[in-house]
Amino acid sequence: MECERSMRKNGVPQILRKWAIRATIVMVLAATFLAFKQGRSFFSTADWRGQARMRKQDYKGAAETFVDPMRQAEAFYRAGDFERAASVLGGLPGEKADYNRGNSLVMLGKYDDAVKAYDLALVTRPDWEAAKTNREIAAGRAERLRKEGGVMTGGKLGADEIIFTKNKNNKSDGDTVEPQEMSDEETRGLWLRQVQTTPRDFLKSKFAYQNAMADEGASDE
Numbered sequence: 001m002e003c004e005r006s007m008r009k010n011g012v013p014q015i016l017r018k019w020a021i022r023a024t025i026v027m028v029l030a031a032t033f034l035a036f037k038q039g040r041s042f043f044s045t046a047d048w049r050g051q052a053r054m055r056k057q058d059y060k061g062a063a064e065t066f067v068d069p070m071r072q073a074e075a076f077y078r079a080g081d082f083e084r085a086a087s088v089l090g091g092l093p094g095e096k097a098d099y100n101r102g103n104s105l106v107m108l109g110k111y112d113d114a115v116k117a118y119d120l121a122l123v124t125r126p127d128w129e130a131a132k133t134n135r136e137i138a139a140g141r142a143e144r145l146r147k148e149g150g151v152m153t154g155g156k157l158g159a160d161e162i163i164f165t166k167n168k169n170n171k172s173d174g175d176t177v178e179p180q181e182m183s184d185e186e187t188r189g190l191w192l193r194q195v196q197t198t199p200r201d202f203l204k205s206k207f208a209y210q211n212a213m214a215d216e217g218a219s220d221e
Contacts, residue, residue: 046065046066046067047065047066047067047071049065050062050063050065050067050068050071050072050075051071053065054071054074054075054078059075059076059078059079059080060075060081062075062078063075063076063079063081063084069089069091069092070092070097073089073092073097073100073104074100076088077100077103077104077107082104082105082108083104083108085100085101085104086101086104086105089101094124095121095122095123095125095128095131096121098117098118098120098121098124099117099121099128099130099131099134101117102114102118102121102131102135102138103134105117105138106134106138106141111138111139111141111142112138112142114134114135114138115135115138115139118131118132118134118135118138119135122135
């Protein structure tokens with residue numbers, strides 16, 4: 001009894017309670033840290049496996065594996081699933097997401113929506129030449145659809161609307177484009193094969209087209 005009274009008098013139970021509270025806090029923090037670390041490990045592993053599938057050109061499998069939404073959108077795009085690529089990109093912020101969404105919408109033939117997406121990208125980055133060029137093509141296609149009532153000359157693209165990419169030396173990166181008409185499907189296939197696949201250059205495909213008016217002017221001379 002005397003010993004118990006002495007412990008209470010000296011505040012020993014209070015000290016024990018304090019240490020118990022501190023121990024509980026430490027345990028909670030440790031558990032939280034462990035869960036966070038495991039979560040990060042899962043995400044990084046999933047994205048690593050997704051990138052491995054991209055290298056094998058298993059784009060559909062990569063899209064189903066990626067956790068990073070930008071990489072997932074790229075995989076959908078490469079797989080030809082432009083609808084899902086546009087959907088994923090529509091939920092992401094930033095001019096890159098807007099620009100890449102515009103590219104996906106062009107592939108779907110949704111030119112007016114593509115113009116709006118490029119406009120959003122240009123608000124943040126007004127000097128982005130690739131976005132300006134892509135917007136011009138999308139706007140031209142939309143206007144042509146309105147004028148021709150959706151016929152689009154049998155689904156053919158004129159020589160002034162051939163889409164291709166160029167490297168720094170102004171040479172084509174792979175496919176050679178001849179000045180002849182191509183169907184929408186053929187053009188989309190050409191563009192798709194030329195889209196950059198590295199995460200750093202995600203969807204930096206670049207539109208370009210020949211000037212039909214200049215060609216007509218040259219032929220009239």
